[in-house]
Amino acid sequence: MSLTGKVVLITGASSGIGADAARHLAKLGAKVSLVGRNQKRLNEVAEKIINDGSPTPLSIAADVTQESQRIVDETINHFGQLDVLINNAGIFISDSLDAFDINEYDRVMNINLRSVVCLTHLAVPHLEKTKGNIVNVSSDAGTLPYDVYLSYCISKAGINHFTKCAAVGLASKGIRVNAINPGDIRTPIFALAGVTDTEKYFEEATKNYLVGRVGEVSDTSAAIEYLVTQSFINGILLPVDGGLTCSGPKH
Numbered sequence: 001m002s003l004t005g006k007v008v009l010i011t012g013a014s015s016g017i018g019a020d021a022a023r024h025l026a027k028l029g030a031k032v033s034l035v036g037r038n039q040k041r042l043n044e045v046a047e048k049i050i051n052d053g054s055p056t057p058l059s060i061a062a063d064v065t066q067e068s069q070r071i072v073d074e075t076i077n078h079f080g081q082l083d084v085l086i087n088n089a090g091i092f093i094s095d096s097l098d099a100f101d102i103n104e105y106d107r108v109m110n111i112n113l114r115s116v117v118c119l120t121h122l123a124v125p126h127l128e129k130t131k132g133n134i135v136n137v138s139s140d141a142g143t144l145p146y147d148v149y150l151s152y153c154i155s156k157a158g159i160n161h162f163t164k165c166a167a168v169g170l171a172s173k174g175i176r177v178n179a180i181n182p183g184d185i186r187t188p189i190f191a192l193a194g195v196t197d198t199e200k201y202f203e204e205a206t207k208n209y210l211v212g213r214v215g216e217v218s219d220t221s222a223a224i225e226y227l228v229t230q231s232f233i234n235g236i237l238l239p240v241d242g243g244l245t246c247s248g249p250k251h
């Protein structure tokens with residue numbers, strides 16, 4: 001489906017799921033606004049998009065916990081409108097009630113949840129003008145309870161419920177709000193969380209998936225495209241998890 005003329009703001013676009021989604025949506029014609037803290041990696045993603053022959057993106061090096069207003073303002077000043085917001089930036093840590101650090105809890109909640117509510121709030125007036133839509137990148141951890149990923153689970157459960165509240169609250173403005181709930185997707189997030197042998201991690205995780213493999217960023221990009229483009233889909237939490245939440249995790 002063509003996204004020609006549409007402006008898509010994607011947080012966490014310097015890596016993994018966000019980087020691939022940005023490239024994918026740009027290939028469909030979207031003008032993408034790429035947000036992440038790491039300017040070098042944003043530039044690399046922007047260069048790939050330009051080399052694909054897609055519309056030239058805008059890169060905004062910014063921290064989503066501090067600079068929501070600048071992120072929205074720069075996008076509007078550059079492209080003149082906003083059609084789609086993809087709240088994807090996030091971090092993953094391991095903690096539990098036994099090994100708990102309130103500062104780490106706050107860090108996770110600020111990046112994964114608080115920033116999403118703030119950015120959405122600021123984007124609404126612009127999305128109302130275009131009758132646009134929002135896709136939040138949640139996780140299977142938003143519905144499945146993992147005691148060793150306590151803060152992460154709580155943040156993603158918050159995203160799930162925020163998605164539904166926002167869908168109800170923004171319907172009168174003509175804005176749709178949906179989420180994807182991915183299982184394990186092969187990205188740098190696990191190494192950043194301290195997993196030393198990610199190949200071994202993915203190999204062991206494979207047994208959780210009815211389809212016999214973990215996810216790839218192409219899987220999440222396809223799901224994001226679906227939610228962005230389907231006007232009769234609103235307020236859903238779409239599992240992109242190869243059957244994980246159907247069968248339940250096995251390890």
Ligand code: NDP
Binds near residue numbers: 039189
């Ligand atoms: P990556 O680590 O590859 O990417 C995370 C992105 O978030 C990076 O672009 C990073 O940019 C950005 N980011 C993190 N903190 C901030 C911040 N404070 N301000 C701005 N940008 C920030 O991870 P994934 O692609 O895997 O994760 C993307 C989303 O998908 C996350 O919300 C994650 O929870 C979710 N998810 C991932 C799964 C997986 O298995 N990979 C499964 C389920 C959900 P930079 O470092 O440049 O700031």
